[in-house]
Amino acid sequence: MSTPVLYSYFRSSCSFRVRIALNLKEIPFEYKPINLLKGEQRGEEYLAVNPMGEVPALQIDSNLLTQSVSIMEYLEETRPEIPILPRDPVLRAKASRAVRMLTEIITSGIQPVQNLRVLRKHGLEHKMEWGKWAITHGFDAFELLVSKTAGKYCVGDEITMADICLVPQVFNAERFDVDMKKYPTITRIHQALAEHPAFVKAAPAAQPDCPDELKADATK
Amino acid sequence: MSTPVLYSYFRSSCSFRVRIALNLKEIPFEYKPINLLKGEQRGEEYLAVNPMGEVPALQIDSNLLTQSVSIMEYLEETRPEIPILPRDPVLRAKASRAVRMLTEIITSGIQPVQNLRVLRKHGLEHKMEWGKWAITHGFDAFELLVSKTAGKYCVGDEITMADICLVPQVFNAERFDVDMKKYPTITRIHQALAEHPAFVKAAPAAQPDCPDELKADATK
Numbered sequence: 001m002s003t004p005v006l007y008s009y010f011r012s013s014c015s016f017r018v019r020i021a022l023n024l025k026e027i028p029f030e031y032k033p034i035n036l037l038k039g040e041q042r043g044e045e046y047l048a049v050n051p052m053g054e055v056p057a058l059q060i061d062s063n064l065l066t067q068s069v070s071i072m073e074y075l076e077e078t079r080p081e082i083p084i085l086p087r088d089p090v091l092r093a094k095a096s097r098a099v100r101m102l103t104e105i106i107t108s109g110i111q112p113v114q115n116l117r118v119l120r121k122h123g124l125e126h127k128m129e130w131g132k133w134a135i136t137h138g139f140d141a142f143e144l145l146v147s148k149t150a151g152k153y154c155v156g157d158e159i160t161m162a163d164i165c166l167v168p169q170v171f172n173a174e175r176f177d178v179d180m181k182k183y184p185t186i187t188r189i190h191q192a193l194a195e196h197p198a199f200v201k202a203a204p205a206a207q208p209d210c211p212d213e214l215k216a217d218a219t220k
Numbered sequence: 221m222s223t224p225v226l227y228s229y230f231r232s233s234c235s236f237r238v239r240i241a242l243n244l245k246e247i248p249f250e251y252k253p254i255n256l257l258k259g260e261q262r263g264e265e266y267l268a269v270n271p272m273g274e275v276p277a278l279q280i281d282s283n284l285l286t287q288s289v290s291i292m293e294y295l296e297e298t299r300p301e302i303p304i305l306p307r308d309p310v311l312r313a314k315a316s317r318a319v320r321m322l323t324e325i326i327t328s329g330i331q332p333v334q335n336l337r338v339l340r341k342h343g344l345e346h347k348m349e350w351g352k353w354a355i356t357h358g359f360d361a362f363e364l365l366v367s368k369t370a371g372k373y374c375v376g377d378e379i380t381m382a383d384i385c386l387v388p389q390v391f392n393a394e395r396f397d398v399d400m401k402k403y404p405t406i407t408r409i410h411q412a413l414a415e416h417p418a419f420v421k422a423a424p425a426a427q428p429d430c431p432d433e434l435k436a437d438a439t440k
Contacts, residue, residue: 052329063314068324070317070323074316077312077313100289101286104287104288104327112328112333140271141273145271
């Protein structure tokens with residue numbers, strides 16, 4: 001099998017999710033940057049790879065996969081050795097339910113509303129206020145739910161898809177100046193994860209397409 | 221076990237998804253309407269049920285489930301007899317990947333951008349143009365992908381989560397006057413599904429909270 005290829009943009013939170021998942025599962029991959037600010041996602045070359053014109057996309061097992069949660073579910077089905085969904089057969093349905101629910105709050109409830117395409121359509125001059133509104137609404141609910149399911153991480157003491165989605169969303173929250181003091185559980189989990197090697201290596205500032213001047217502070 | 225309770229709004233496309241899934245799996249449920257236009261989703265009583273302040277929510281097996289895709293995955297794990305994900309062990313990973321990718325285009329790429337909360341925030345006076353933009357962008361990609369995976373339905377000849385999500389999204393497309401002539405595969409699949417009893421029974425106009433004057437034309 002050839003090495004998987006990830007089409008990614010350093011600051012894209014959906015790309016960030018897939019980078020974390022690949023790192024956690026110890027799957028080596030080649031990194032191909034697609035510059036969203038330069039519009040490379042709408043270029044003919046990339047549209048032939050991914051007609052959605054979005055990152056991430058993952059070339060793996062002779063498939064081109066898009067959509068970050070689907071990619072994680074696929075990795076989990078085909079490479080289950082290091083799991084990102086609960087494996088305990090007794091707890092699985094209950095715990096997976098919590099993991100998927102938390103994941104979906106971010107992936108359907110928050111991120112799509114504050115992504116670059118929507119920010120541009122609504123008007124970039126309002127982007128801080130819009131982004132803050134979208135994230136705050138979702139984090140209010142996420143905090144309430146995660147405070148009931150959390151151990152060391154979002155659901156118990158194992159890292160799951162919910163954690164993989166949370167860290168990039170906190171990264172975005174910082175970009176949009178969201179007041180994180182309202183979210184003590186989210187903040188605690190984020191701190192526990194931020195130092196983990198799979199997350200550190202996946203961070204925007206650690207990517208080859210992060211401009212040098214942003215490396216010190218890639219959240220801006 | 222007591223009868224599951226579904227908190228729903230007749231015109232909510234995420235509620236529509238869960239209604240279809242419950243019908244397909246032949247799970248009887250009690251219907252509790254939450255009127256989004258009257259703001260009942262933000263009332264104290266409902267926030268205690270679902271802190272996201274959104275429908276749907278499903279009370280089942282002593283759990284309160286939210287987030288429509290998570291609910292479908294949970295139903296699939298706990299009630300697999302009538303499946304909504306491919307079951308063929310050989311095809312499963314490949315086919316599930318296609319199903320989840322198509323599902324996610326709708327649930328993360330389209331619907332969240334055109335839901336009522338976002339339409340209100342952006343300005344209801346622009347809702348037709350915004351909704352049309354959001355759906356057209358996503359359906360362009362969906363059509364391209366589904367034309368490669370479709371049999372009778374979105375992925376092969378069995379009804380899956382992708383079909384469950386597609387029908388409510390076409391319902392919304394009609395509300396926003398999207399030009400469906402651009403989408404022959406979507407249109408063909410939608411026609412094949414629209415007559416299916418599980419979908420007919422789940423349709424907005426068939427719900428107890430659909431006002432009489434809208435029953436003839438619940439898409440407006």
